[in-house]
Amino acid sequence: MLKTLKMSNSKMRVQDFKLSDAGSHPNKIPFKCALFAVDQPSDGSPSGADGKLIRISSSVCDQYLQTFVGMALNIDYTAGMADHDPRFKVAVIDKAYRSMDGYAWIDGYIYGKDFPDVVATIRYYNGLAAEYNWSEYQFGASLEMEASVQNAADMENVLDVMEFCGTGAAILFAEAAAYKTTSFAAKNNKSNKEDVEMTPEQIKAMEDGMKLLQESMTSMTASVQSVVTEVVSIKSDLTSMKAASTEAEQKTAEEQAAADLKAANDKTAALEKELADLKAGKTSPTPQEPERKTVSAANLLSKYGKVEESNSSDFSTFCASVDALNLPSGESMVLKMKAKASFGVKEGE
Structure with missing residues (x-):
């Protein structure tokens, strides 16, 4: 049976990851991260696993890991970057592979020109984590997939994933990810310390920008709901107009049928009267044949x-x-x- 699993609600260890500025395309900021560890149980229970841990073997990983290619990464600003928001996609996966040290890795790029605030946020908090060893500010990746699972034979409270289909991933704080040994570190590849530090004014500006973004999303949701309401109203009006048109057509047809019936009744009455007159002998006498004119x-x-x-x-x-x-x-x-x-x-x- 396929289950929808979302890895979340657990810590993970920071891995070496870089969010690079290098690239030939102005809207592509490359990233690389370890998505999950193979052949070992997860550190927490993902959503959809009924409170149990999950384990993905290397053979299953090799068989199905490529299903993540082409899928998107999302980020949830409204929940403090601690959950999934599949409708707010900011990056795409274009490569997936298993490393020799037992991790499933993904490479791809963030749409940096479209989401500069996302790039700045990742770099800022990962800079704090790297400089002050504040692991709670380290970003990680939380995978999303549909999977077929069964109870593990060698471990209690563990589900072995028999097959899966990757549907995406979320960029979120490492504290909220499922595997402790996986991460989505968003660290600047430049060594200059100034690249990862921000002034209080910049922090305030970024927080204001995030607040404005949240308000915009709320407004957009309200607008969408308004459009839905208007569409429902239009649909109701169309239904009423259609019903009125059908009623008018039906009335016209009934009036025509009534007129035809009246004409038929009138004709029938006239024929019945003529027949009655014939039976009563009231018909006009047969014209006499004109008298022949003869010569005397x-x-x-x-x-x-x-x-x-x-x-x-x-x-x-x-x-x-x-x-x-x-x-x-x-x-x-x-x-x-x-x-x-x-x-x-x-x-x-």
Whole structure:
């Protein structure tokens, strides 16, 4: 099972470490420090170890130490440089290795141009520790990692680290570090004593700067919280607007559906009324076929100069009059057919 372990809450022995001014890049101040001792239990219990000590073997160290490369170092001004602050990263690890004397070392650089106060603080307190042997002012490094552990077979209250992944480290006072035999000493590589000494005015200025930094971080936290609150408010407003838009769309759809239903009901009512009228016989009478206009018998014969025959009052007499004209059979047949319609003679008569 992986545990998140942070080495802290114990003293450590000062090692030879230099924070150098030399370097080709203006923002890189090289550092070097021993991170932890191998093959021996830690002097204190790291956070996440349930009160037990931990031990990292040389084989496990060799296998997983490179996971620290690329990780950052942080420093916690608000807690008096005695704890971890993963969100305030000031340096990066670019090399990790195990030395012959049994220590895991890391090299890297602090962003000196971005954090001149951090560089000045480390040099000042390490200068005091070196000059007056005040080990409580010596800076060290406290590692951070996720690890898989098991109870040691040869020692009680010790957890053996079986595998780990380095996630970073913290620069803090040696008094607060986990391994007594590891350190992050930040000592100036110049031999001039003036480089590590500061006047009371400088100390006061540095303390004021640290106080201002802490106030700025507090203000920044408040600003972030304000932004979060505003984002939540905006999100709430958007949700309300979306709900209102959905309600309006739904209302419009309902109104359209109501209009369509009314039109359908009106049409149905009209059809039902028309059907009822048909059943009750109230429909309009069928228009009568227009009366045919027929030519009278007198008109048919008058054009032949037969006035007396044109006064024939029946169809048979008319036909006899036509036969007496000795007309061509076709023309005679036409006259008879017209007369038949004029006299209203039905078929077969």
